[in-house]
Amino acid sequence: AQSVAQPEDQVNVAEGNPLTVKCTYSVSGNPYLFWYVQYPNRGLQFLLKYITGDNLVKGSYGFEAEFNKSQTSFHLKKPSALVSDSALYFCAVSHMNTGFQKLVFGTGTRLLVSP
Amino acid sequence: DAGVTQSPTHLIKTRGQQVTLRCSPKSGHDTVSWYQQALGQGPQFIFQYYEEEERQRGNFPDRFSGHQFPNYSSELNVNALLLGDSALYLCASSPVWGGENTEAFFGQGTRLTVV
Numbered sequence: 001a002q003s004v005a006q007p008e009d010q011v012n013v014a015e016g017n018p019l020t021v022k023c024t025y026s027v028s029g030n031p032y033l034f035w036y037v038q039y040p041n042r043g044l045q046f047l048l049k050y051i052t053g054d055n056l057v058k059g060s061y062g063f064e065a066e067f068n069k070s071q072t073s074f075h076l077k078k079p080s081a082l083v084s085d086s087a088l089y090f091c092a093v094s095h096m097n098t099g100f101q102k103l104v105f106g107t108g109t110r111l112l113v114s115p
Numbered sequence: 116d117a118g119v120t121q122s123p124t125h126l127i128k129t130r131g132q133q134v135t136l137r138c139s140p141k142s143g144h145d146t147v148s149w150y151q152q153a154l155g156q157g158p159q160f161i162f163q164y165y166e167e168e169e170r171q172r173g174n175f176p177d178r179f180s181g182h183q184f185p186n187y188s189s190e191l192n193v194n195a196l197l198l199g200d201s202a203l204y205l206c207a208s209s210p211v212w213g214g215e216n217t218e219a220f221f222g223q224g225t226r227l228t229v230v
Contacts, residue, residue: 034218036221041223041226042223042224043119043121043205043221043222043223043224044158044205044207044221045221046218046219046220046221049218090157090158092157100146100163100165100170100171100211101209101217101219102148102160102163102171102173103148103150103158103160103207103219104160105157105158105159106157107155107156107157108155108156108157
C-alpha cells in the first residue's frame with residue numbers, strides 16, 4: 001500500500017535561512033508525489049508535484065522539492081524562508097485504484113519561521 | 116474562476132443527528148473527492164464521485180454517504196453523528212482525464228463540531 005511519512009512534527013527556522021521539510025514515501029510502481037500547504041482554518045493549496053524527469057521540481061512561492069529514488073525521499077526546500085511561510089505542510093502520494101486517483105497524505109509538518 | 120467552494124464553513128451538530136455538506140468543483144473538473152481531516156492529522160480519503168457514481172471508497176462506515184449531481188457538484192452526508200466525526204471535511208476536485216499525476220484542487224473545508 002502507498003504511504004508517506006513526515007518524520008518531523010515541527011520545523012523551526014529563522015527568516016532568511018534555508019528550510020527543509022522532510023518526506024519519505026513507499027509506493028509500488030512509479031511514484032507521483034505532491035506537496036500541499038495549509039494555512040489556519042483553510043483548505044489545502046497545491047505547491048508542486050513530481051511526475052517524472054528532473055529530480056528537482058520547482059513550485060509556487062519559491063518552493064522546490066528534490067526527488068531521490070534511492071532514498072525514497074521527496075523533501076521540500078526553500079532557499080530563504082519568510083515569516084509568511086509559517087503553515088502546515090503535507091506530503092502526499094497519488095494512488096490509482098479502478099482508474100481513479102486518490103491522495104494518501106502524511107501527518108503533516110508545522111513550519112514556524114521566526115522573524 | 117471560483118475554484119472549489121464548500122458550504123457551510125462551520126457547523127455544530129448534536130450526537131445522533133444527521134448532516135449534509137456541499138461542494139462545487141472547480142470549473143472544468145468532473146471528479147469530486149471528500150477527505151476528513153481530524154485535528155492534528157493529515158486528510159483521510161472518504162470517497163470519490165464521477166458521473167454521479169461512487170467510484171472508490173476509503174475506510175469509512177456506511178454512515179458516510181454521498182451524491183454527485185449532473186452539474187458535478189457533490190454532497191457528503193453523515194448519519195448518526197458521533198463525537199469522533201468532529202473534523203474538517205475537505206472537498207477536492209480534479210479532471211478524470213488527468214490521471215495519476217493530476218493535482219487535486221481543494222476547497223476551504225467545512226469545520227464540523229459534534230457535541
